[in-house]
Amino acid sequence: MTKKSQGEPTPPDLMVELAGKLKPSSDVQQIPLQIEEKQAFLLYLKTVVDGLQLQNIVIKPFFELSSERHFEAYVNSLPNKVKMPAKEELLIELTKGNVLLVIQDRFVLLDLRKVNSDTVLQTTIEPTIHGPQLALSESLETNINLIRQRYHDSSLKIETMQLSDQSHRSIAILYDEKVVKKSILKAVKKKLNQLDTPLVQSSGDFQLYLTDKKFTLFPNTIITERPDRIIYNLTGGKVVLLVDGSPHSIVLPVVFFDFLVSMEDVYHAFWIAKLTILLRYIALVICITLPGLYVAVTSYSPEVFRTELALTVAGSRIGVPYPSFIEVLFMLVFIELLTEASIRLPKAISATATTVGGLILGTAVTEAALASNIMIIVVSLVAISTFVIPVNEMSYSMRISRLFLLGYASLFGLAGVILGFLGIIIYLVNRESFGEPYLRIVAKNREEEAKGDNK
Template sequence: MGKKQGEQGAAWLSEKMSGQVDFEQRSLGSSDEIGLQYLSSLTNSDMINRYIVIPSYEMESLQAFENYIASFPGTVQAGERQQIIEFVLKGFVLISIGKSGYLFNAVKVESSGVGEAVNEAIVQGPRDAFSENIELNINLIRRRYQSETLKIDMLTVGKVSRTSVAILYDDERVDRQVLKEMKKRIENVKIDILQSAGELEKYISPERVRIFPTMIVTERPDRVVFNIAEGKVAVLINSNGFAILAPSIFSDFFTAMDDKIQVPMVGWFLKTIRYIGLLLTLTLPSLYVTFASYNPEILKIQISLLIAGSRAAVPYPSFMEVFLMLLMMEFLTEASLRLPKAIGPTATTVGGLILGQAATQAGLVSNIMIILVSAVAISNFIIPISMMGYTIRVIKYIMTLFAITFGLLGVVGSVVGLIMYLSGIRSFGRPYMKMYALEIKSKGGQ
């Protein structure tokens, strides 16, 4: 690459990366003949200071410094424009010396502050999770999304906390209306202290009375990268290891990152299993009340007699039995979350076994009820996004109340009403029940 081309490459990079909050430009020396251009989120500042800045002032001449940089291990002479931006997006520093250009390897590799994903664990794929450092989180995303179209806008929320909030998006793929709306909502948040992504999600949601989440709160960088590539907007918050993704539709909450790794048929099978689990956890308690107390004639006579025989010693109606066991399961779930990790799993497992066996032997609940509650709990736990899991835990009680009041008609009516309610929800103007994230355009592109 000629010297004139090197000078043009630095000017082109400056124009191309303008507006990036983590793009840095520095001049060294009194004559400003040495220029540095790099992404601070991807480069190691200690390496830049030790191997570039300090030697630039210690060298006797500019030529001596250029020879030093050119002979440094890992340094590449700047070539075409595409090569320059690819290396800079990997963490290299573009050093302009006069009219020559060199790409210096100063890649920052974060490992000490990166932990494993806990709430969204997967079998295959990356295991790292966001940390509580927003610069480290941006680094995790930039390392996976090495494109000059990835833009970052910084805002500040909280009169007292002054929490830094970063909005990340692909400038070529993002929906401008969604991006504009997201910025507007965040700027309109008037609170004293902001400490978590879930808290911000609550404030930027226009519906004050709602039960279904319309934005995903995730701890996985790979999920954020995948959604940015789909044209969505991601929001990172300093001092919090979670990100917000918008807009999000209903099917997004039932997609695990494992689905993207498996072969297509296996991925669809796993997703179908989750929808079956959703149906079971919603309807099993209400159907049990219906068939035990209102419409036993719908089932085969053997099954109806089996349910009646199992409940022969139970002294109260079926709906009280359902609510009692569901509440006990909720207590065990909350205890497993709040107890110390050393004793939590053991205490809840032993407590659940003893509680179920003792309640059955005492005649307080039926054997079938124990099986049903276990199936409901397991079905609820297969939902990948915990926000949706909490919502489904609440919805099943509402459907059970409809079953208590109206029997089988209440179950059917509540399912139809739930679908109608979901069809009316919008996430940043996007239909919540839209099953495909990408619109299929006609052949004419209209």
């Protein structure tokens, strides 16, 4: 390093070059530190660096230690020290909150980032009564800490990588090396290395890039906010992905039946858990088949009902001016609109607005003979059954699938419902999630699988 004639230290050329590339941003800070014969240089972005840490960890010790050699030895012993990346990656590291320090022409990178998103959030998407009430945060380090605090086993491995998109977000890959299938882990890493995405902002859009088939109907991964579900899946040999800046994790591979598991089942007695699981499967069948069955029976096969019930259904439809298919489709669209409104409206008014809207419009529809009373019961039962599905991604898939069954029922009656249902099962049988059959019911022993993969 050289000095100007007035005694002002001159920063190294690399630091000047980096500062030039960051300008004209107003938060670029290039600060020289000098006392007697000691000198050093700092380059950082003040909006993403913790100023208090910088003062206490770097600046104050510089003026207190007797020589540059002592200060350099002190800096090299800091836990905040980060491995120096390649020259072209230094700018990315600076934007993440790292500080570039130059001592005697030697460059050191320190992690002194300011994190405002490390607050652990409350569970909102997957609430339970007896389970933990805290979810993940938007900080990758905090999320890893939450999992480490609950999973005290040296077999838990955490690998990090950086995406090559415009956000350059950090990704953490978590797995238990004792039980994970090596073929699955290899497939996941291969997929991550092959990602070519313009921008990743959260786990929600990141999971879409992990799916091989763009127009697939059923989800290939599970997104969860619960640390206990993450640990439950880690012990099951699955791989978990954490995205920096997202309060959700991605679990893969998954099978269809994973989407009907609630963490509440773990905290209940055996028979209570089995009963609630059975109720979910009943709700699943109801939400996907009931609209089609209503159309098939009322339009094609009313003899399936008992005479009294058939007469009741027929009497409720007196005055309805269009076929049952249009009636069901109209009410399903109405329910979907109410559901979307409850999501998009502010929380302070969403419950009141959707409840009042549903009651008023439901009553008005029946009084205007636009739909029968039985139809209101059917649609309400379908909506309630959909909300029983624990994982939100699968409930969206079921909402679309029942429209396919409704179309088949309107064309072919009960035979169409059966054929459509079989078609969905065949479609699921032919699907895979990172090499795992989607409808896999019975799993092999984990130790046997791990031995088989290692051979």
